[in-house]
Amino acid sequence: MEQLTLNINEKSRTRIIASSPYGIQIELMEYVGSEDVPALMDVSGSLASEYGESARLTKATIRKYFNYPKTLPFVARYRGEIVGYIIGVPLEYFAHDAWARFDQNLGQGNTLYTYAFIMLARYRGNGFAKTLKRVYLNWTKKHGYRYVTGHVIEGIAKNFSPATVIVKRFTNWHGSGKTFEYYRRPIHNASAGRGF
Numbered sequence: 478m479e480q481l482t483l484n485i486n487e488k489s490r491t492r493i494i495a496s497s498p499y500g501i502q503i504e505l506m507e508y509v510g511s512e513d514v515p516a517l518m519d520v521s522g523s524l525a526s527e528y529g530e531s532a533r534l535t536k537a538t539i540r541k542y543f544n545y546p547k548t549l550p551f552v553a554r555y556r557g558e559i560v561g562y563i564i565g566v567p568l569e570y571f572a573h574d575a576w577a578r579f580d581q582n583l584g585q586g587n588t589l590y591t592y593a594f595i596m597l598a599r600y601r602g603n604g605f606a607k608t609l610k611r612v613y614l615n616w617t618k619k620h621g622y623r624y625v626t627g628h629v630i631e632g633i634a635k636n637f638s639p640a641t642v643i644v645k646r647f648t649n650w651h652g653s654g655k656t657f658e659y660y661r662r663p664i665h666n667a668s669a670g671r672g673f
């Protein structure tokens with residue numbers, strides 16, 4: 478009983494990776510305390526509107542995907558509120574998923590798969606997502622990864638760096654009825670530097 482109480486009251490633990498005078502801060506979330514659970518569920522809600530209800534985070538799936546250090550969840554916080562997140566997961570985590578076997582780097586320990594990238598709708602198009610992604614790529618580079626990969630809707634990856642390649646296309650990805658492309662982005666040339 479005491480243990481349960483302790484867990485419920487446990488605070489979030491995050492490591493600040495970058496912050497700006499404009500109030501946006503990027504944090505690596507090492508533990509999600511109960512105070513941040515509703516905000517994460519809220520942010521994931523807009524993923525559900527595009528990818529179906531299974532994409533919406535629940536208390537249980539938050540623990541699965543925000544599971545540092547097995548996963549690397551970065552959140553964007555604006556004026557104290559979580560407004561977006563991007564989650565990197567080492568490719569080997571998916572070793573038993575059929576799609577991962579198409580990646581020649583599986584087993585090399587050099588690839589971070591981008592599991593989710595999302596920003597609350599009212600904060601899109603204002604540079605927050607760009608900042609979150611840039612900090613994520615820089616962190617990834619500094620920690621020895623050579624590639625970032627992920628599944629995106631067909632046509633999106635051509636907007637990434639010119640060195641990005643499409644490894645494979647997946648029709649009706651996870652029953653969405655849409656074609657997704659699995660891209661690989663080399664990060665050795667990603668712009669270095671700290672913060673903003």
Ligand SMILES: CC(C)(COP(=O)(O)OP(=O)(O)OC[C@H]1O[C@@H](n2cnc3c(N)ncnc32)[C@H](O)[C@@H]1OP(=O)(O)O)[C@@H](O)C(=O)NCCC(=O)NCCS
Nearest residue numbers: 524592593594595596600601602603606607610629636637
């Ligand atoms: C994806 C999302 C976070 C982008 O936010 P935004 O404010 O519209 O951002 P921008 O259009 O300015 O794009 C920011 C950067 O992210 C990149 N980007 C866009 N969609 C992306 C995706 N699915 N995966 C990776 N990068 C993506 C853009 O190319 C841009 O890169 P750049 O900084 O190198 O130019 C936002 O549209 C969103 O939350 N969408 C709903 C969730 C979703 O579909 N996520 C993708 C699948 S998990």
